[in-house]
Amino acid sequence: MTVPSRPLKLMAEIYTKVLPEVHRELKRWKEKASKIPDPELRKQALSSIESKTFHCEGGAIYSLIAEDKRKDIIAFIVAYQTISDYLDNLCDRSTSLDPEDFRCLHRSMLHALTPDVKPENYYRYRSQQQDGGYLEALVQTCQKVLSELTALKSIQPALHQLAGFYCDLQVHKHVVRDQRVPRLMEWFQKNKAHLPEMSWYEFAACSGSTLGIFCIVAYAAARGDEMKLLVGKIKDSYFPWVQGLHILMDYFVDQEEDRIEGDLNFCFYYPNDQEMMDRLKHFIEEADAAIDTMPDKNFHKMINRGLLGIYLADRKVAKQRNVRVLARKLIRKSGGSGLFFFVNGWLYRRIRQSI
Known part of the structure; x- marks a missing residue:
């Protein structure tokens, strides 16, 4: 089977x-x-599945890399993304503002990548405790799939680095409101030397995606021992540019919603719309360049264009006049394949919502 x-x-x-x-x-x-x-x-677990199904649908596209292990990789991607979405809901919509609580919850995402670690009580710093084994079952599903990969030891350092960035972000962005930006800026300063030129809020966006993890795991299922040579290339291709583009687009379409809810949105920190558009176009160009040396590069370029198309096809864009105007410019920037995925995403979302 070819990708x-x-x-x-x-x-x-x-x-x-x-x-x-x-x-x-x-x-x-x-x-x-x-x-x-x-x-x-229960409310947050169900809500995270119902409102964020498209996260799993999008992430699972990477299973097409995994050849005959596709179903196993879909099981991993869906379980891991479900942990991410569930914890995001718990941190976003809960009464807790305790960084120790958020850190403990997100240990589950690191444990999910470490098959020899036993799950623990991830809720120990909050009053709600009884989830009927839900989070533990998600963690164990991920562990089971990874335990069967011959390349696990080769890919684990990269997985842990990407997950570490993700977990740090979730802790810093959910604490007391006036501590969020100072914490994120301090975190950026600690990592700045190892990054291309970017702002603190762009680094935060680059850290907030699970795509690099999914891509590495899918290749590990298909390529086995080759991963010793491939894993660094894949990680560096996806982080920071592809992941950053993914999350910046997510924030781009959520601007009005986040303004109403008072949620942190990294697009708010650009000094003006022109600067934001210039930087989004820069992320598109750098993401393309980063994946140019990847195996199956045409597949990854389509994912890049697909991300743009699917986000820009979101109903939220049509409801925000300024965002709608800017979105048209991004569609033009993404070329013919971007337009193809935009139309496809537009149709798919409306058909699904009408069923």
Whole structure:
């Protein structure tokens, strides 16, 4: 089986091989979430699945790299992304503002990448405790898939580095409001020497994606021992530019919603719209350049364009006049394949929402 390198083939495989399996996995986790004893934990678990299904759908596209291990990799991606979305809800919508609580919750994301570690009580710093084994089951699903990869030792340092950035971000961005930016800026200063030129809020965005982890795990399933040579190239291709583009687009379409909710949005820190557009275009160009030496580079370039198209097709864009105007410029920047994925994403979202 070859990795898709043309848009039509990619979309055909997404609809026939990826999405049905993703929805089967999510149905299983939704059933387990519905049995969580604590009402608040149950509410957030169910809400995270219902409102963020497209995160799992998008991430699972990387399973097409994994050849005959595709279903196993979808199980890993759905479980890991479900942990991420669930914890994001717990931190975003809970009464807790305790960084120790957030750090403890997110230890589950590091444990999910470490099969020889036993899950622990990740809720120990909060009053809600009884999740009926939901988070532990998600962690163990990830551990089981990774434990069967012959390349696990080769890829673990890269996985832990990317997950470490992700977990640090989630801690810093959810604390008391007036501490968030100072903490994020201090964190950026500690890492600045190892980064290309960017702002603190762009580094934070680059840290907030799980795509690099999914890409590395999918290749490990397909390439085995080759990963000793490949893992560094994959990590450096996805972090910072591809991941940064992914999360900046997420924030780009959420601006009005985050303004109403009072949530942190990294697009708010650009001095003006022109600077934001220049930097988004820079991220598009750098992401393209970064994946130019990747195996299956056409596949990864389509993912890049697909990210742009799918986010820009979100209904939220149409409701924000200024964002809508800027989105048209980004669609033009993304070229023909970007327009293809924009139209496809627009149709898919509206068909799904009408069912």
